Amino acid sequence: MSEAIDYKVIGTRPIRPDGVDKVTGRAQFGADLNLPNMLYGRVLRSPHAHARLTRVDVSKALEMEGVYAAISRADFPENPSDLGKNIMARDKVLYHGHAVAAVAAKSLICAEAALALIETSYEVLSPVLSLDEAMADDATLLDDECFTKNLPETPDKPSNIAAVMTLSRGDVEEGFEQADVIVEGDYNIPMAHQGYIEPHACIANINESGQGSVWTCTQGHFEFRALTAKVLGMNVADLKFIASEIGGGFGGKTTIYLEPLAVLLSQQARRPVKMMMTREEVFRASGPAAGTHCKIKVGARNDGTITAAKAWLAYEAGAFAGAPMGPGAMAVFAPYDLENFHVEAFDVLVNKPKVAAYRAPGAPQSMHAMESALDELARKLDMDPLDLRMKNAASEGTQAPYGPKFPAIGLKECLEAAKVHPNYTSPVPEGAGRGVAVGFWFNVGMQSSAEVHINENGTVTIIEGNPDIGGSRASMCLMAAETLGVPYEQIRAVVGDTESTGFSNVTGGSRTTFATGMAVIQACEDIIGQCKSRAAATWGVDEDQVEWEDGQAIPSPGVNADVKPLTLADIAGNAAKTGGPLLGRASLNAQGAGASFSVNMTDLKVDRETGKVDVLSFTAIQDAGTAIHPAYVEGQMQGGAAQGLGWALNEEYIYDKDGVLENAGFLDYRIPVASDLPMIDTQIIEVPNPRHPYGVRGVGETPIVAPLAAAANAIRDATGVRINDLPLSPPNILAQLDNA
Amino acid sequence: MKVVFPDHLLQHTGGEREVELLAVNFRELLLALDERWPGIEEVLAKCAVAIDGQIYQDAFLEPLHNDSEIFFMQRIEGG
Amino acid sequence: MSKVQITSSINGESVEFLCEPQQSLMEILREELGRMGTKEGCATGDCGACSVLVDSRLVCSCLILAVEAEGKEITTIEGIAGEDGLHPIQQQFLEHAALQCGICTPGFIVATKALLDRNPDPDEETIRYWLAGNLCRCTGYDKIIRAVQGAAKELAHQA
Numbered sequence: 001m002s003e004a005i006d007y008k009v010i011g012t013r014p015i016r017p018d019g020v021d022k023v024t025g026r027a028q029f030g031a032d033l034n035l036p037n038m039l040y041g042r043v044l045r046s047p048h049a050h051a052r053l054t055r056v057d058v059s060k061a062l063e064m065e066g067v068y069a070a071i072s073r074a075d076f077p078e079n080p081s082d083l084g085k086n087i088m089a090r091d092k093v094l095y096h097g098h099a100v101a102a103v104a105a106k107s108l109i110c111a112e113a114a115l116a117l118i119e120t121s122y123e124v125l126s127p128v129l130s131l132d133e134a135m136a137d138d139a140t141l142l143d144d145e146c147f148t149k150n151l152p153e154t155p156d157k158p159s160n161i162a163a164v165m166t167l168s169r170g171d172v173e174e175g176f177e178q179a180d181v182i183v184e185g186d187y188n189i190p191m192a193h194q195g196y197i198e199p200h201a202c203i204a205n206i207n208e209s210g211q212g213s214v215w216t217c218t219q220g221h222f223e224f225r226a227l228t229a230k231v232l233g234m235n236v237a238d239l240k241f242i243a244s245e246i247g248g249g250f251g252g253k254t255t256i257y258l259e260p261l262a263v264l265l266s267q268q269a270r271r272p273v274k275m276m277m278t279r280e281e282v283f284r285a286s287g288p289a290a291g292t293h294c295k296i297k298v299g300a301r302n303d304g305t306i307t308a309a310k311a312w313l314a315y316e317a318g319a320f321a322g323a324p325m326g327p328g329a330m331a332v333f334a335p336y337d338l339e340n341f342h343v344e345a346f347d348v349l350v351n352k353p354k355v356a357a358y359r360a361p362g363a364p365q366s367m368h369a370m371e372s373a374l375d376e377l378a379r380k381l382d383m384d385p386l387d388l389r390m391k392n393a394a395s396e397g398t399q400a401p402y403g404p405k406f407p408a409i410g411l412k413e414c415l416e417a418a419k420v421h422p423n424y425t426s427p428v429p430e431g432a433g434r435g436v437a438v439g440f441w442f443n444v445g446m447q448s449s450a451e452v453h454i455n456e457n458g459t460v461t462i463i464e465g466n467p468d469i470g471g472s473r474a475s476m477c478l479m480a481a482e483t484l485g486v487p488y489e490q491i492r493a494v495v496g497d498t499e500s501t502g503f504s505n506v507t508g509g510s511r512t513t514f515a516t517g518m519a520v521i522q523a524c525e526d527i528i529g530q531c532k533s534r535a536a537a538t539w540g541v542d543e544d545q546v547e548w549e550d551g552q553a554i555p556s557p558g559v560n561a562d563v564k565p566l567t568l569a570d571i572a573g574n575a576a577k578t579g580g581p582l583l584g585r586a587s588l589n590a591q592g593a594g595a596s597f598s599v600n601m602t603d604l605k606v607d608r609e610t611g612k613v614d615v616l617s618f619t620a621i622q623d624a625g626t627a628i629h630p631a632y633v634e635g636q637m638q639g640g641a642a643q644g645l646g647w648a649l650n651e652e653y654i655y656d657k658d659g660v661l662e663n664a665g666f667l668d669y670r671i672p673v674a675s676d677l678p679m680i681d682t683q684i685i686e687v688p689n690p691r692h693p694y695g696v697r698g699v700g701e702t703p704i705v706a707p708l709a710a711a712a713n714a715i716r717d718a719t720g721v722r723i724n725d726l727p728l729s730p731p732n733i734l735a736q737l738d739n740a
Numbered sequence: 741m742k743v744v745f746p747d748h749l750l751q752h753t754g755g756e757r758e759v760e761l762l763a764v765n766f767r768e769l770l771l772a773l774d775e776r777w778p779g780i781e782e783v784l785a786k787c788a789v790a791i792d793g794q795i796y797q798d799a800f801l802e803p804l805h806n807d808s809e810i811f812f813m814q815r816i817e818g819g
Numbered sequence: 820m821s822k823v824q825i826t827s828s829i830n831g832e833s834v835e836f837l838c839e840p841q842q843s844l845m846e847i848l849r850e851e852l853g854r855m856g857t858k859e860g861c862a863t864g865d866c867g868a869c870s871v872l873v874d875s876r877l878v879c880s881c882l883i884l885a886v887e888a889e890g891k892e893i894t895t896i897e898g899i900a901g902e903d904g905l906h907p908i909q910q911q912f913l914e915h916a917a918l919q920c921g922i923c924t925p926g927f928i929v930a931t932k933a934l935l936d937r938n939p940d941p942d943e944e945t946i947r948y949w950l951a952g953n954l955c956r957c958t959g960y961d962k963i964i965r966a967v968q969g970a971a972k973e974l975a976h977q978a
Contacts, residue, residue, distance in 0.1 A: 015913045018921075019918070022918055022921035022924050023921075023925075024856065024897065024899070024900055024905070025855065025897050025925045029858065031859060032849075034850065108846075108850075109839065109841075150747075151751075165747065165814070167746065167747060168747065194956075195954075195956050196920070197860040197866055197868055197955070197956055198860065198920070198922040245920075245921065247920050247922025248920045248922060249920075254817075254819070278862060279863065326816075327816055357817060358819050360818065361817070361819055402811075402813050402814075403746065403790050403811030403813050404792075404794075404809065404813075405809070407793045441818070442818075444797060444818055469919070470919035470920060508818050508819055591795070591799070591802075592794045593795065632919070635959075636919075638961045639956070640959075642958075642959035642960065643956065665861065665863055666860075666861050666954060671954060671956060672959075673953075674946070674947040674953070674963070675948045675950075677960055679961050680959045680961045691794060
């Protein structure tokens with residue numbers, strides 16, 4: 001599959017099939033549905049970051065006129081999982097904003113008033129708000145039952161360190177002895193939020209026997225159904241989950257928050273219940289990205305060959321275990337061919353919301369540290385930073401730090417493209433600085449299902465199980481058009497609910513175009529097989545004497561059939577006579593997702609008076625494998641760049657000493673706006689993934705990884721001062737410039 | 741074939757990082773490993789595995805060869 | 820508290836509704852009048868997803884009270900397309916792939932309409948500052964800016 005292929009429609013840029021509904025306001029997102037007789041649900045949240053919840057009593061709220069249901073921990077099954085405890089606090093509240101009760105009432109105003117009638121008491125504990133505090137020997141514990149996992153021997157006392165992981169090869173100390181130059185750095189990054197514009201929202205409509213439906217904005221309605229059923233001890237078969245259009249997720253909508261509450265409230269009230277988070281609740285009580293403390297040490301010979309590298313990576317998990325330290329640890333050195341390395345990573349509980357996935361979870365933080373250290377190394381070696389990376393770059397056959405040998409990957413191709421890119425060969429603008437960095441993500445496959453229906457006029461309907469978060473319907477239609485040989489315009493893609501298509505994992509991990517795309521292609525191949533068999537029957541020849549070309553069945557060369565080719569429309573129109581409707585299907589657990597590497601470069605200018613940073617240019621180069629719809633591939637790269645720049649330059653969770661998030665709104669948690677950014681140049685490198693029929697790798701995760709270090713390195717270049725901690729916000733920059 | 745375990749699994753292999761084994765497919769390999777270290781199959785079921793460079797989140801009957809390289813690793817998800 | 824009766828024009832159609840004095844125009848548009856194209860991203864005037872035109876002026880509908888709509892002409896995303904089909908702004912957003920998830924798109928299109936109504940030929944910087952009140956988390960704005968430029972060109976061509 002590595003040879004160049006002439007595709008007919010793959011690589012073109014048609015208008016997405018769901019586009020008109022989205023530019024006219026018709027598309028229905030999570031909060032855009034109202035049902036007859038519907039109630040509104042609201043959540044009472046903890047005012048403390050860490051406390052024993054000694055009493056919750058919802059009875060007075062239930063007595064209020066217009067209130068139809070009220071729930072708290074007493075309404076949930078016993079022995080909850082961590083997820084269950086995050087959905088509704090049990091013995092303890094573990095972060096400011098942790099849910100402690102919920103009500104459903106006739107109006108939002110009424111529901112809000114009812115929350116004030118819920119009686120609670122707390123025994124306040126001191127909050128654990130930093131990694132250093134949490135990892136200290138005498139730390140206050142979030143969970144007395146938390147014993148560090150993955151240690152050679154089970155520890156004898158509990159800890160806030162939920163798990164550790166190490167990765168190593170060779171002998172790092174010996175490697176450092178061989179080094180001519182060694183750099184070390186210590187990097188902190190605060191929690192940041194995905195910042196999807198659509199707050200979480202859902203409507204549950206459950207009957208007296210516990211059956212019903214949940215409409216929700218989700219990256220994966222099948223997984224939401226499974227999680228909700230588990231938290232409530234319900235049967236998945238009783239719950240139908242319908243994915244609304246989704247207004248952004250970036251990983252943050254891969255897990256549940258409101259759904260079990262809405263289901264319980266609806267069951268109690270016997271009416272539909274709609275729940276919508278406010279923006280403030282999204283910041284306080286959904287799942288941001290882990291804050292981190294990373295230490296890096298890298299040694300190299302004078303020629304740039306890295307002889308040893310060491311990483312110590314601590315990740316804030318928030319209130320419950322499960323920070324992405326594993327992928328962070330596996331990614332930190334992934335771009336490089338290293339003989340000696342040692343990585344140690346920690347999953348640490350703190351009194352902040354439980355983190356969730358955020359684009360390439362874990363990698364931006366650890367790779368920011370490594371790519372910053374490499375920048376310093378290049379300076380010490382007086383070497384071009386791209387040359388230093390090229391000198392050590394992984395390629396096909398390199399043993400990845402996490403074990404296996406890389407198959408075909410495109411890192412070197414990205415570095416080569418960067419080296420000759422006009423944005424790199426041009427002089428750095430007066431007063432600005434230039435930074436480069438490498439990004440990486442593994443990409444994943446997982447389970448997907450797809451059905452392809454051929455309508456009676458030969459048009460095609462695809463039913464898939466993955467919410468379309470960024471144009472994937474268009475990609476599915478393109479892959480189906482390529483496979484079937486019919487025009488893109490004759491194909492529609494529909495996201496089916498949990499009752500109308502097979503199980504599909506979340507839209508996430510850059511898996512949808514890869515894995516769901518593979519299912520769509522296989523379902524189309526199923527259709528082609530059926531069409532060939534029907535053409536053979538029609539013509540009275542053997543099936544192997546029929547071929548499929550340009551959307552029609554034709555007799556194989558040399559087959560003396562004096563027949564007219566049969567188009568998809570011909571076969572569909574005659575389907576009743578040849579065996580009934582044409583329905584193709586495929587379900588699979590896709591393996592062999594291809595890693596995607598990137599190189600980013602940016603020119604930044606720093607105002608030394610105010611500390612404000614202007615982004616003069618940004619260039620994202622990434623190996624996407626085959627770009628099915630290049631405009632949406634570019635869009636992923638540009639969007640990831642903007643998010644990465646936001647994380648690098650401005651975004652952070654700011655807590656007061658009591659563990660209250662001080663910037664729970666878009667005014668104070670400032671994500672990049674149009675006037676903050678220039679046009680974002682993109683260059684798609686296409687090294688096809690041999691494990692996908694059309695060479696797809698997956699695109700969406702990698703783009704957020706490199707911007708953090710690229711920005712930090714550009715500011716180092718512009719100011720002469722290395723600032724290790726993010727964000728590179730005006731106060732931080734001014735303080736560091738003053739210190740220097 | 742070479743089978744390699746990451747650090748966090750060494751507690752289940754008595755500290756052995758690498759073993760040589762023969763199996764015709766992944767399922768047989770798991771059974772052979774479980775015979776050697778009873779109970780490890782359950783742990784490995786929660787891991788991803790790289791077989792000759794390709795990562796499988798869920799391997800099952802993938803064929804193996806005498807010179808195959810098998811690395812167990814943490815499962816990857818994503819945003 | 821008793822509800823207030825309000826009469827205003829929404830997308831050229833006279834509409835009467837009852838609202839509580841503290842309800843925002845956004846809440847009434849969405850929850851009472853079913854104009855769901857106006858999106859809620861923050862309800863604090865920071866994201867622009869609920870942008871509408873009130874007497875041709877661009878506002879966040881979450882920041883004005885529904886009672887303030889009395890006697891006003893309101894244009895929402897549902898009123899942008901004409902009888903002949905999509906407005907050129909909408910068409911250009913599609914052609915430039917200027918949306919990914921699409922939740923911010925109605926707000927951007929309404930804001931772009933307000934911009935091009937008063938400045939048919941804005942430069943890139945003007946576009947970026949005009950749209951600085953509309954948050955998009957998916958696109959990095961690049962394709963949105965190009966769509967607005969394309970729409971300005973298309974409208975000039977039509978004029």
